[in-house]
Amino acid sequence: MGEATIERTVHETARREADAPRSLVARLDRPLTLESGAVLGGVRVAYQTYGALNAERSNAVLICHALTGDQHVANVHPVTGKPGWWSTMVGPGRPIDTERFFVICSNVLGGCMGTTGPASLNPETGEPYGLDLPLVTIRDMVAAQAALVDHLGVRDLFAVVGGSMGGMQVLEWAASHGDRVFAALPIATAAKHSAQNIAFHEVGRQAVTADPDWREGRYLVEGAIPRKGLAVARMAAHITYLSEPALQTKFGRNLQDRAARTFGFDADFQIESYLRHQGQSFVERFDANSYLYVTRAMDYFDLAADHGGVLAKAFQRSKTRFCVVSFTSDWLFPTEDSRQIVHALNAAAANVSFVEIETDKGHDAFLLDVPELIATTKGFIDSAARARGLPPA
Amino acid sequence: MGEATIERTVHETARREADAPRSLVARLDRPLTLESGAVLGGVRVAYQTYGALNAERSNAVLICHALTGDQHVANVHPVTGKPGWWSTMVGPGRPIDTERFFVICSNVLGGCMGTTGPASLNPETGEPYGLDLPLVTIRDMVAAQAALVDHLGVRDLFAVVGGSMGGMQVLEWAASHGDRVFAALPIATAAKHSAQNIAFHEVGRQAVTADPDWREGRYLVEGAIPRKGLAVARMAAHITYLSEPALQTKFGRNLQDRAARTFGFDADFQIESYLRHQGQSFVERFDANSYLYVTRAMDYFDLAADHGGVLAKAFQRSKTRFCVVSFTSDWLFPTEDSRQIVHALNAAAANVSFVEIETDKGHDAFLLDVPELIATTKGFIDSAARARGLPPA
Structure with a gap:
């Protein structure tokens, strides 16, 4: 390992740690039983x-x-300098209007943006946990959020909203703390992770752990970063977030600036250089062990299994209003997954509406400025706010 | 690098080389202009x-x-000991009946089972080519096959048959040497590689080249093998060969023998251990640089682009009879890709039939014992044989 790399590693670890204070941090006064x-x-x-x-x-x-998101939902991201990841949805005058609502967003347990995760210092050793952090689940993430909400002096949430892994947390909130949730908006998600999705996650984890710089999970202590492995993991995952038609429209077989094929292994095609960029930039903002932990949490999610194999039992006697949203071109969390949630909610006699949005943007649609998603969210939130007796915007 | 690994590497290189004589080898007397x-x-x-x-x-x-196939279509594979990869389709009494037809199958140019590829010795240096081998394309593979067919004293082929990358070669044969092909059976293929497929290939290549044991392509000379990277590449690719419903049926969220989740990163789920096995066993039989070359050849394939952007021009005045086959659950080469071939053949007034086979087996269906595929092939081959005036079986 060269000196430049060591310096870079130290610099980045420091930067990540220095970033944490830019967010508020709640220190939970009681241990979490996972x-x-x-x-x-x-x-x-x-x-x-x-x-x-x-x-x-x-x-x-x-x-x-979601998996690689963080608490910076509606403010400029301190590491990337980009707008908050859901600034189309959350902000003044947005469907989740910050002039009307008190919006909370926390980094998940196991994450790497300030919440306890594998890169955090283990108080027992004074070194980063690495793989010594116990595995966390979606339910554990929700337990940490519930403790945060308590800490903020809030008992009842008007709404819990999220897409993809965020949607899993929404479902878990409704199942475990239903009496605290007035409205729930799970988007592009599933009540259990499918075999194909577990498979893609396992490929990503193998890519990370195959990188010798992963150092059996001790890379932070040893001054390394498994950049290449994590970049490959991100590249594979990124394909699953898009759709074939969108890739075809956006990139097709377009070549880079060069007019012709180079008959070599450079990124001749635009899609190749796009993917490489996605992989490389991800490494700048995400911790490799966190990627292992959080993907594993998604794999383990199976809400029906936690309720005797019957999903409807997770929502028994639920007073929560649900709006379930899926996207036609999402093949990671296809509409069928949302339908299973809706069927269970119907079986539990819950209040539920279901919207399948026509788009070619694939799974990533939940993060994008898709007008029908914005309108659906605004409609659902406004209507729930009226039902809750909140003053109009 | 440990001694055991070095020994293993040397042993395997020797084994691979020793294997070549078990196949016939044609030495082309003229150089190929690629x-x-x-x-x-x-x-x-x-x-x-x-x-x-x-x-x-x-x-x-x-x-x-196809990509990772070889010439051992209907005999026991000398490395794996498994039956030939298409023994359902080729053999005595099979649709491509070896008691009736003279069947030829060669390892593709760029491959690693005896045909010239990156692991072959470069006569100029006496060392394996590695990345010094010029890039090869599907058209180059077909040119090498044509030279082999000449070498065997055969001018006209009664039929050219293949699936996936094999289907690309079938299309290229029909386009470049149409007067030598009486019947063509391209299965589960496309006239051009899609952006999504290029993307998956690029992930695989990045996984290989990220492995430090790839040694910038010089691993054979340096006594290494990029096992981990190649295994990750294979795992990612393998998912694309299957279908979500098939994965769901075969594995679902089933756990391994252990009754419960381990809350760790072992292969808790059957799908994980299955994928890991696929990755590891692939490394035993395939050369990493070959994987780069052959995936690149597929990416570069765009038959329309070679004919002024109009696919029909590739088949102008074609006298070949075509049967185009796709599978409903194949998302790597979806039916739409086959339809585009059929439209072009229709526009060129070629003789074409088209069969979309209902199956949940995904892209891999072309390799499997799918009764409708066997029946379709038998029907097409028998009918073409009658038209060719060949005696009945």
Whole structure:
């Protein structure tokens, strides 16, 4: 390992740590007993809030982020300098209007943006946890969020909203803390992770752990970063977030600036250089061990299995209003997955609406400025707010 | 690198080389001028034949193999000990009946089972070519096959048959040497590689080249093998050969023998251990640089682009009879790709039939014992044989 690389590694670790204070951090005063049975003490939850809690404490909205998201839902990201990942959806005058709602978004347990995760210091050793952090599940992530919400003095959430892994957390909130959730908006998600999705995650994990710079998970201690492995993992995953028609429209077989094929292994095609860029930029902002932990949490998610194999039982006697959203070209979490959620909610006699949005943007549509998604969210939130007796915007 | 690994590497290189003589090898007496413009001398083409050429030399069938296939279409594979990769389709009494036809199958140019490829010795250096081998294309593969067919004293092929990349070769044969092809059966293929497929290939190549044991392509000289990278590439690719419903049926979320989740990163789910096995066993039989070359050849394939952007022009005045086959659950080469071939053949007024076979087996269906595929092939071959005036079986 060259000196430049070591310097870079140290610089980045420092940068990541220095970033944490830019978010608020709640230090949980009680240890979390995880689904695995392990007890995790000293948990920190990094979060952002937007807007103000009303006097009745009835206008709080929790946003749950996806696999590689974070708490910076509606502010400029401190590492990438890009707008918040859901600034189309959350902000002044947006469907989740920060002039109307008190919006909370926290980094998930196991993440790498300030919440306790494998890159956090293990208080027992003074070194980053690495693989010594116990495995966390979607239910554990939700438990940490619930502790944060308590910490903020909020009992009832007006709404819990999220897409993809965020949608899994929404479903878990409705199942585990249904009495605290007035409205739930799970988008492009599933009540269990499919075999194909587990397969893609396993490829990503193998790519990370195949990188010798992963150092059996001890790369932070040893001053390395498994860049190449994590980039490959991201590239494979990124394909699954898009759709074949969108790739065809956006890239097709277009070549890079060069007019002709080079008859070599450079990125001749635009899609190749696009993917390589996605892989490389991901490494700048994400921790490799976090990628292992959070993908594993998704793989383990199976809400029916937690309720005797019957998904409807997860939502028994639910008073929560649901709006379930899927996208026609999403092949990672296809509409069929959303339909299974809706069937279970119907079987539980829950209040549910279901919207399948026509788009060629694939799974990533939940993050994009898709007018029908914006309109659906606004309609659902406004209607639920009226039902909740919140003043109009 | 440990001694055991070095020994294993040497052993395997030796085994692979020792294997070549088990196939027949044609040494082309003229250099090939490749599509890139490079001139490649000393080309060897390893092949197998089955059955006998008739006196009229009119019963030759060329089988074209897919990305990781080889010439061992209907005999026990000398490395894996498994039956030939298409023994359901080729053999005595099979649709491509070796008691009736003279069947030829050769390892593709760029391959690693005896035909000249990146693992072959470069006569100029006495070392394996590695990345010094010029890039080859599907058209170059077909040129090498044509030279082999000449070498065997065969002018006209009764049929050219293949699936996936083999189907690309079938289309290229019909386009470049149409007057030598009586019947063509391209299965589960496309006239051009899609953006999504290029993307998956690029992930695989990045996985290989990210492995430090790839040694910038010089691993054979340096006594290494990029096992981990190649295994990851294979795992990602393998997912694309299957279908979500098939994965769901075969594996679902089934756990391994252990009754419960381990809350760790072992292969808890059956799909994980299946994929890991696919990756590991692939490394035993395939050369990493070959994987780069052959995936690149597929990416470069765009038959319309070679004919002024109009696919129909590739088949102008074609006298070949075509049967185009696709599978409903194949998302790598979806039916739409086959339809585009059929439209072009129709526009060129070619003789074409088209069969879309209902199956949940995904792209891999072309390799499997799918009764409708067997029946379609038998029907097409028998009918073409009658039209060719070949005696019945």
